[in-house]
Amino acid sequence: MTEPTVLRRPVRDAGLLDLARAWVEAGSGDGPEPRPSATVMLVRDTDAGPEVYVQRRVATMAFAPSMVVFPGGRVDPADAGLDPATPGLADLAAHLGVTPAEAAPFAAAAVREVEEECGVRVEVAALRGRGHWVTPAFEPRRYDTWILAAGMPEGQEARETSGESDGGGWARASVLLQRAGRGEVRMMPPQVWALEALERFDSAAAFLADRPDIRRVVPVLEQDPDGTLVLVTSL
Structure with a gap:
């Protein structure tokens, strides 16, 4: 089996840093039990390369505000x-390493x-299937999340239909990563990792x-x- 890659990244986002410091000061407990969840990278092709649909969560959200x-x-x-x-669930489950019955709730x-x-x-x-991430223990709300991907269906249009976001749209992975690097947008490690993966592909189909x-x-x-707080991720 291939040895995992270990990434060490200082926690620089102000909101996450406050949560991390508070958790350390409180004794670094185990944190709440992660809730099962799923997220989808909806992708499409453009002349400039693949794009992904993203949303910015409203600032009042209890989890990941403004992310x-x-x-x-x-x-x-x-x-x-x-x-x-x-149809299709058995193949997805096999890739995720679970049974179809276990994959069903996440797919639904x-x-x-x-x-x-x-x-x-x-x-x-x-x-x-793209990934499986668990929120760090210092977050007061934790999720056990399957990261999935799907192509944008023909004849449909993506638009903001939820009160949980105050902005959204299509973007190139490289543009989002550059903006995050400049501090213009806030993203959590799973989203950064997923965008770095998408950035390596020339088309949505290949991805x-x-x-x-x-x-x-x-x-x-x-x-x-x-004293620097570092998030250590084994990929």
Whole structure:
């Protein structure tokens, strides 16, 4: 098995840094139990290369306020009703390393959230696995999130249909990463990692055809000798 790549990134976002410091001062506990959730990288091709649909969460949200994210949310009890025999679910589950019954709630949540948040209806068979991330323990709200991807269906239009965001639209991965680097937009590590992956592809089709090795990633907060708080991620 390939050894994981370990990334060490100082926590520089002001909001995350405040949460991290408060957690350390309180004794660095285990944190709340992560809630199951799913998020979707909705992608399309343009003459300049692939784009992804993103949203900016409103500043009043309890989790990730003002952050740029992909459409998604937590798994609801009703999502467990998806038939494990749904076309495409078995292939998705095999890539995720789970059974179709285990994948069903996440796939159902992904389809539901994309429609609720940007008015786009995607099929389970269109979903592709990209990653599996767990919110660090210092966050007061934690999520166990499957990151999925799907192509933008023809004949549909993505638009903001949820009160959870105050802005959204299509963007190139490289542009979003550059803006994040300049501090113009705020993003969490999973979104940065996912955009860095998309940036390596010349087309949405190539990105969706890729089947990356999916690991359950749990970033851990550490403190360097100089007091710098560092998020350590094993990919």
